[in-house]
Amino acid sequence: MGVDEIDFQHRRIIDTVNGLADLLKRGDPPGMEILHHMPGLCEWVEQHFATEMSILTLTDYPDLDYHDALHSAFVSEVMGMFRTIQNDLRGVEELVIFLAGWLENHIVEIDVPASEYFKEGHIIRETNSGS
Numbered sequence: 001m002g003v004d005e006i007d008f009q010h011r012r013i014i015d016t017v018n019g020l021a022d023l024l025k026r027g028d029p030p031g032m033e034i035l036h037h038m039p040g041l042c043e044w045v046e047q048h049f050a051t052e053m054s055i056l057t058l059t060d061y062p063d064l065d066y067h068d069a070l071h072s073a074f075v076s077e078v079m080g081m082f083r084t085i086q087n088d089l090r091g092v093e094e095l096v097i098f099l100a101g102w103l104e105n106h107i108v109e110i111d112v113p114a115s116e117y118f119k120e121g122h123i124i125r126e127t128n129s130g131s
């Protein structure tokens with residue numbers, strides 16, 4: 001994708017979700033183990049969304065609010081599913097499939113074009129403009 005920190009975070013998130021998908025494929029019920037990984041994954045994802053927003057805020061990127069709203073909607077959806085699963089582990093497969101599908105689609109459809117926009121040099125603010 002080209003913005004190093006974002007690329008690194010995407011890889012880490014995708015690797016983790018792929019790891020959860022591998023756990024699902026194992027025969028024994030993997031629900032508890034997957035649940036155990038969820039808080040860490042959610043933390044990375046939220047940290048990543050914040051990084052993306054702070055980088056895009058440096059540009060005149062036109063779809064910032066829309067992009068931010070997509071992130072927020074995703075977080076609400078995952079939180080809802082996570083709450084359900086704590087009472088009924090059967091939802092864990094649905095959660096992992098949703099995570100993998102949403103993240104892949106979002107990265108390709110939204111993040112890559114946003115990153116291209118940044119790389120094209122639409123910068124309106126310095127990276128460390130602490131005043």
Ligand SMILES: [Fe+2]
Nearest residue numbers: 010052107111
């Ligand atoms: Fe992203």
Ligand SMILES: [Fe+2]
Nearest residue numbers: 052067110111
């Ligand atoms: Fe994004």
